[in-house]
Amino acid sequence: MQLVAEHIDIGTRSPTVLLNESDAAELGVHALERVQLRWGERTAIGIVELTDELVSEGTLGVTRRLGHIEGDVEVSVAPQPDSVYYIRKKLDDIELEADELSQIVRDIYDERLADVELGAYVSATYTNGLSMEETMHLTESMADVGETIAWEVPVIADKHSIGGVAGNRVTPILVPIVAAAGLKIPKTSSRAVTSAAGTADTMEVLCDVAFSVAEIRDIVGKTGGCLVWGGAVNLSPVDDRIIRAETPLSIDPKGQLIASVLSKKKSAGSTNVVVDIPYGEGAKVESLAEARELAEDFNRVGDHLGMAVECAITNGARR
């Protein structure tokens, strides 16, 4: 079906298109289903929402994410992405191959998955877990999408804590020490998710934290280190989307956690990473045995990616 693109300024997270209800009925698509869009030589996938009045028959309402679409658009029903079959496979507790994980990561990156499917992905990796092989493949695939930073020096240091007591703020002290010792440490931090302020929010009281990759290279070149907001750089866009699906469910499966941390470090060009693993009652990791096992897994995935990972197992009990 041929429709004319009309820009509708809505900033949804998914590539939403608005179809008039009679056009949708003729195409045979329902809300939340996918359509293939073809304009000129280009194609994209849109997720359908319906309207009676906002766009008229013959018009395709394109939201902000699809704002590059202009003119006549050929709209057809899009097939289900392959990664949905792989998510189903994981729900059936069957180990995924490297190319299947890579396809899931690619489809999340291209925003081909609906939220229901993303919810099933994080649920499947939570209930059935990810093997060491799967975790390695997933980490590699996640590091492969989005931006990366290349450095001219042999050692790039970084640190990460998997989450202990909120607000203890080790990073603003540690980064200048490491930089003063002559190492390069391009540290990205997150804003608050559930606590009152994340490291990036805290640093923003003192200085700007939103910089591009070029600016980060420049700052680290001059000073040896930086403390910036990771959300301003597109280092691991897939991780951000997976976290968005994990957050409302308060789940953070081990394999996904390792892939999340190490894919970001790999994209940032880190070669030597210290990971803080707080353990204790109320912490993400409750026992010392569990902390040691997680540390070993971090080391193995790091080795596989060519990064030296050291884990510090610390007291994270909430008292």
Added chain:
Amino acid sequence: MQLVAEHIDIGTRSPTVLLNESDAAELGVHALERVQLRWGERTAIGIVELTDELVSEGTLGVTRRLGHIEGDVEVSVAPQPDSVYYIRKKLDDIELEADELSQIVRDIYDERLADVELGAYVSATYTNGLSMEETMHLTESMADVGETIAWEVPVIADKHSIGGVAGNRVTPILVPIVAAAGLKIPKTSSRAVTSAAGTADTMEVLCDVAFSVAEIRDIVGKTGGCLVWGGAVNLSPVDDRIIRAETPLSIDPKGQLIASVLSKKKSAGSTNVVVDIPYGEGAKVESLAEARELAEDFNRVGDHLGMAVECAITNGARR
């Protein structure tokens, strides 16, 4: 934060509200998070999407589902619904209590759950299953929401097939036979989901299939039976939403299947139900043992709800 409602004609399936990005930042909410809306004496939950231009600062864009909202609206961050904790509990393979299942059903009915959470719910019931107790409670809860039909006669017959060969169309033959035998059979059918045509689509070639509950009562009163589209009556709205989440993932967990079928029958006022269970290679149920077990479960849940359920185990192999 006080905002003024402005109607935006978008027919999303969830109760979407559009916030200007600076209002959202001030409130501290992100896309897909929930806000509590209060206008006059009334309240509702909205799921946030962001816009820069479509609604201006100080304005709350309300989509079609929230079209009853007018005037000044007090907007605040809404807490996470309790049912998210119960979904997480089910992901951890812990049996849910009656009131927890009832809260999940109520929150799906009130559209308080985001799609990511709905995806996790169907994934959890798929991977960890539902016990007989859970299935009974779920069926009751699902029958309790939406419309119900009450009849003045002691026996209301119905039939259902859990899905075998598409397009064999037993219903249009069976309903007139049952009605001619003097029984009441108010049969609702679905439109096509994956096949070319569902029973309702097929019937629509011959006559209208979209009727209200009052019209169905009238037709069945005159003729003894009907063949109508279930989507036109709000008999099991929660089931429709759960199926929407199951369909893209091609999952249909046993407990959820029983709850889906029997809650609809209960809402329609059925007292005597025949369930066709086709089994064989390529069918939903592959072995005779599995079919017999499912039949027994159908009987037990039927008993619990005060319905006589008879299962016919038939050959459903695809050849």
